[in-house]
Amino acid sequence: MRQEGGFSAEEIDTSRPHPARIYDYLLGGKDNYEVDRKAGDELAAAAPEVRIGVQSNREFLSRAVRYVVSNGIRQIIDIGTGLPTVPNVHQTAQAISPDVRVAYIDNDPIVNTHANALLSDAGATSTVLADLRDPQAIIDHPDVRRIIDFDEPVALFLVAIVHFLTDAEKPAQIVATLLDALPAGSFLVLSHATSDFADRSDAEAVYNQATATLNLRPRTEVMRFFEGLELIEPGLTQVPFWRPDTTPPPGSTEVGIYGGVARTTR
Numbered sequence: 001m002r003q004e005g006g007f008s009a010e011e012i013d014t015s016r017p018h019p020a021r022i023y024d025y026l027l028g029g030k031d032n033y034e035v036d037r038k039a040g041d042e043l044a045a046a047a048p049e050v051r052i053g054v055q056s057n058r059e060f061l062s063r064a065v066r067y068v069v070s071n072g073i074r075q076i077i078d079i080g081t082g083l084p085t086v087p088n089v090h091q092t093a094q095a096i097s098p099d100v101r102v103a104y105i106d107n108d109p110i111v112n113t114h115a116n117a118l119l120s121d122a123g124a125t126s127t128v129l130a131d132l133r134d135p136q137a138i139i140d141h142p143d144v145r146r147i148i149d150f151d152e153p154v155a156l157f158l159v160a161i162v163h164f165l166t167d168a169e170k171p172a173q174i175v176a177t178l179l180d181a182l183p184a185g186s187f188l189v190l191s192h193a194t195s196d197f198a199d200r201s202d203a204e205a206v207y208n209q210a211t212a213t214l215n216l217r218p219r220t221e222v223m224r225f226f227e228g229l230e231l232i233e234p235g236l237t238q239v240p241f242w243r244p245d246t247t248p249p250p251g252s253t254e255v256g257i258y259g260g261v262a263r264t265t266r
Helices: 019-026 034-046 050-070 089-096 109-118 135-140 171-180 201-207 219-226
Strands: 075-079 101-106 125-129 155-159 187-193 257-263
Touching: 019 034, 019 050, 019 109, 034 050, 034 201, 050 089, 050 155, 050 187, 050 257, 075 089, 089 101, 135 171, 155 171, 171 187, 171 219, 187 219, 219 257
Parallel strands: 075 101, 075 155, 101 125, 155 187
Antiparallel strands: 187 257
16 A cells, blocks of 8 residues: 655644544544534534444445445546544455555645554555545546546445535536546445434534535436436435334434435436
8 A cells, every 4th residue: 555645744734623533433433623623513513423423324324335346337426525433434345355456535634644654564455635515536547547447337435525515616627527537336425414304503603714615406306416327225314214124223314414325327
């Protein structure tokens, strides 16, 4: 696994909360700062179901990994990786098929540093410091190309990341650019926060002080990311209810995160 660097300590902004570190805190992780913990506590006060939500989202990710690998996928691009949390995507995938290759992408140098340290013995993986806002740079990155063969089906994971793109950044166009690089038989795995189940304007306000804003979208808008794709049953649903392998926890009906898995057909 290649060690990626090329950034200085000054590029690591610890003065403002970062979504990946807030998420890590809410999952009970230790790779966060006081500013992230404060934001996480404010978020939990504004949206009491948030801890159930982030755990359910993490479990959705694992189930989706198992689904795509069980359906023949041997390559995964995980954008918005976040701080490594056991089990990682490659651990879940390689438990089913050891030959699965995973390219992890995140725009936070701290995430990149931790990923390189913790995944150094992970085999066929790479970690790339890049931004979803520049999808072509991700597709063309040599450390992505080293791991991913774009002539073979790929599973693209955009889990809890697209809602950090504003409408002005044209998220549907970004997702389409990424999907256009993938051949038929590939998969899109996407989850996205919503206020369909409760007014979460206070939660959005927490992220106004972070390095990325939270942009909640209704189900109709989240569905647009799947246009032209074949949605896998049960379709786009709250993440606790996407093919659960255990009984969803109490409070799951209030979780404001949609999740879906779809196959490319062209």
